[in-house]
Amino acid sequence: MYRVIGTAKSRAFRVLWMLQELDEPYDHIAANPRSEGVVPFNPAGKVPVLIDDGTPITDSTAILTYLADRHGQLTHPAGTLDRARQDSLTQFLLDEFDAALWLAARHSFILPEEMRLSAIKNTLRWEFETSQKTLVHRMSDGPFLMGERMTVPDIILTHCLDWALSARFPVVEARLSDYLDRMRQRPAYRAVAAS
The missing domain is CATH 1.20.1050.10 (Glutathione S-transferase Yfyf (Class Pi); Chain A, domain 2)
Structure with missing residues (x-):
C-alpha cells in the first residue's frame, strides 16, 4: 500500500487525487511541510512524499508520472x-x-x-x-x-x-x-x- 505524506491543502492533493482516480489503496499522513513527519523522508521538508516499498519519492510531478507509468493509466506510453x-x-x-x-x-x-x-x-x-x-x-x-x-x-x-x-x-x-x-x-x- 502506498503512503502519502502531506496535507491535502498542498500539492499532496494532486497525489491523493491520482490515487483515487487509479482506485489504489493508500495511507495518508496529513503532515505539514518541514514537520518532523516529513523531514526524515525529504530533508528539504517539502510535501508531498510518496512512500512505495519503503522508498520515498518527492516532487508531485515525479510522483504523478511514476504512478501513471506504473499503473498504465492517465498517461500516454513513453516514446510516443x-x-x-x-x-x-x-x-x-x-x-x-x-x-x-x-x-x-x-x-x-x-x-x-x-x-x-x-x-x-x-x-x-x-x-x-x-x-x-x-x-x-x-x-x-x-x-x-x-x-x-x-x-x-x-x-x-x-x-x-x-x-x-x-x-x-x-x-x-x-x-x-x-x-x-x-x-x-x-x-x-x-x-x-x-x-
Missing part, C-alpha cells in the same frame, strides 16, 4: 508523440502556472517578512493571465487537455486553477473556468476535496 505532447503540457503548466503561484505564495507567507516583495504579485498575476491565453490555444476540443483521455497535466492544471482562485489570481478564460467546473465534478476529485 502523444507522450511528448503530454510532457510538453506538463512542463508548460509547471513553468507558467505552478511557478507563478508558488512565487506569489513565497512572497505572501513563506519567506521571512523582510525578504517579501508584495509588488511582485501584480507581475505574477499578469503573467498568469497571459499564460491562460496561451494554454487555451493548446487545449483540445475534448473534455480533457489532450482530448478524450485524462492525463497527468489535467491533475496539475486543475490543482493550479484551484490554487489560483484561493490566491486571488483570476481565471480569465471562460474555457478554463468551464474546464475547472467539469474536473471538480469527478468523483475522485470530490473524494479528496471532502477529506
Whole structure:
C-alpha cells in the first residue's frame, strides 16, 4: 500500500487525487511541510512524499508520472508523440502556472517578512493571465487537455486553477473556468476535496 505524506491543502492533493482516480489503496499522513513527519523522508521538508516499498519519492510531478507509468493509466506510453505532447503540457503548466503561484505564495507567507516583495504579485498575476491565453490555444476540443483521455497535466492544471482562485489570481478564460467546473465534478476529485 502506498503512503502519502502531506496535507491535502498542498500539492499532496494532486497525489491523493491520482490515487483515487487509479482506485489504489493508500495511507495518508496529513503532515505539514518541514514537520518532523516529513523531514526524515525529504530533508528539504517539502510535501508531498510518496512512500512505495519503503522508498520515498518527492516532487508531485515525479510522483504523478511514476504512478501513471506504473499503473498504465492517465498517461500516454513513453516514446510516443502523444507522450511528448503530454510532457510538453506538463512542463508548460509547471513553468507558467505552478511557478507563478508558488512565487506569489513565497512572497505572501513563506519567506521571512523582510525578504517579501508584495509588488511582485501584480507581475505574477499578469503573467498568469497571459499564460491562460496561451494554454487555451493548446487545449483540445475534448473534455480533457489532450482530448478524450485524462492525463497527468489535467491533475496539475486543475490543482493550479484551484490554487489560483484561493490566491486571488483570476481565471480569465471562460474555457478554463468551464474546464475547472467539469474536473471538480469527478468523483475522485470530490473524494479528496471532502477529506
